[in-house]
Amino acid sequence: MISFIMGAALYIAPLILQAQGEPFIKRFEPTLVNFLMLSFLLFVVGVAGVLSRRNIIIIFMSIELILNAVNLNLIAFSRYLQLNEAALAAKGLDVNPLAGPVFTIFIIVVAAAEAAVGLGIVISLFRNRETVSIDEIDLLKW
Amino acid sequence: MEKALFIIIAVIAVAAALNVLIQRNPLYSALSLIGTMAALSVLYVMLRAQFIAAVQIVVYAGAILVLFIFVIMLLNAPKQQLQIDKQKGLRYLAIPLAGLLLAEAFYVVWRVQDIAMPVVKEGEEAVGTTWSVGVALFTHYLLPFQVAGVLLLMALIGAVVLARREGDK
Numbered sequence: 001m002i003s004f005i006m007g008a009a010l011y012i013a014p015l016i017l018q019a020q021g022e023p024f025i026k027r028f029e030p031t032l033v034n035f036l037m038l039s040f041l042l043f044v045v046g047v048a049g050v051l052s053r054r055n056i057i058i059i060f061m062s063i064e065l066i067l068n069a070v071n072l073n074l075i076a077f078s079r080y081l082q083l084n085e086a087a088l089a090a091k092g093l094d095v096n097p098l099a100g101p102v103f104t105i106f107i108i109v110v111a112a113a114e115a116a117v118g119l120g121i122v123i124s125l126f127r128n129r130e131t132v133s134i135d136e137i138d139l140l141k142w
Numbered sequence: 143m144e145k146a147l148f149i150i151i152a153v154i155a156v157a158a159a160l161n162v163l164i165q166r167n168p169l170y171s172a173l174s175l176i177g178t179m180a181a182l183s184v185l186y187v188m189l190r191a192q193f194i195a196a197v198q199i200v201v202y203a204g205a206i207l208v209l210f211i212f213v214i215m216l217l218n219a220p221k222q223q224l225q226i227d228k229q230k231g232l233r234y235l236a237i238p239l240a241g242l243l244l245a246e247a248f249y250v251v252w253r254v255q256d257i258a259m260p261v262v263k264e265g266e267e268a269v270g271t272t273w274s275v276g277v278a279l280f281t282h283y284l285l286p287f288q289v290a291g292v293l294l295l296m297a298l299i300g301a302v303v304l305a306r307r308e309g310d311k
Binding site for chain 1: 145148155162172175186191197202206209213214217243251254274275278279283286296297298300301302303
C-alpha cells in the first residue's frame with residue numbers, strides 16, 4: 001500500500017511539474033518518461049506480488065506482470081528510437097528501432113513457455129502435496 | 143487528447159494490476175490480469191505497434207490467461223487468507239532498499255524528463271506493423287526465431303511430461 005502511494009506520487013509529480021510553463025500542445029503528448037513511469041509502477045506491483053503472496057499461481061501471474069512491464073518499456077523505447085532515428089543518425093548513432101518489437105515477441109514466447117511449464121509443475125505438485133501455498137512446499141529447504 | 147487517454151488507460155492498468163494482488167480468489171486475480179493486458183494492448187496501439195497489440199490480446203488474454211484459469215479451476219484449491227509475514231529484522235533492510243529503488247526511478251525520470259515523443263505525422267511508416275516485424279523476423283532474426291520455436295516445442299513436451307500421472311501409459 002505504501003509503495004503504491006509512493007509510486008502514485010512519483011507518477012503524478014512530474015505531470016504537475018510539466019503542466020506549468022509549457023506550450024499547450026506539448027502537454028497533450030504522452031512522453032517517453034510517462035511510459036517509463038507506468039512500466040515502473042507495473043514492475044513494482046509485480047515484485048510486490050512475488051514477495052508478498054503465498055499462492056503459487058498468483059506468483060506466476062505477478063511474473064507475467066513484470067514481463068509485461070518490460071515489454072511496455074521495449075515498445076516505448078522502440079517508438080522513441082524510430083521517431084528520432086534521423087536526429088540520432090546525425091550524431092553518428094546507428095539505431096535499430098525494429099529490435100524492440102522483435103524482442104517483445106521473443107519475451108512473449110518465453111512467457112508462454114514459462115507459463116506452460118510452471119503450471120505443469122503446479123499440477124504435479126498439487127497432485128503430490130495437495131497444496132498451492134509456497135510455505136508448505138519446503139522439501140528442499142534447509 | 144492522447145495524453146488524457148494515456149492517463150485513463152494507465153490508471154486502469156495499474157488498478158487492475160493491484161487488484162491481481164489484493165483479491166483472495168485466484169480466479170478473480172486472473173480475470174483482473176486480463177484487464178491489465180487489454181489496457182497494455184491499447185497503449186501498444188498508441189505507440190504504433192499494432193502487431194504487438196494484437197499478439198498481446200491473442201497470446202496473453204487468449205492463451206496464457208485461459209491456461210491459468212483452467213489450472214485454477216482444475217485444482218479447486220481452498221481460499222487462503224491474505225497473510226503477510228512480519229519479519230522485524232528484514233524491515234530495516236527493506237526500507238533502504240525500497241528507498242534505493244525509488245531514488246533510481248527518480249534519477250531516470252529526472253534524466254529523461256525533457257524527452258518528448260514528437261507529433262506523429264500521417265502516413266509515417268511504423269515499426270510495429272505486421273509487415274515490418276515479419277520482414278525483420280524472417281531475415282535478420284531468423285536464427286532466434288527458429289530457436290524460439292525449438293524452445294516452445296521443449297516447453298510443450300516438458301509440460302505434458304510434468305502434468306502426466308505417473309502410472310499412465
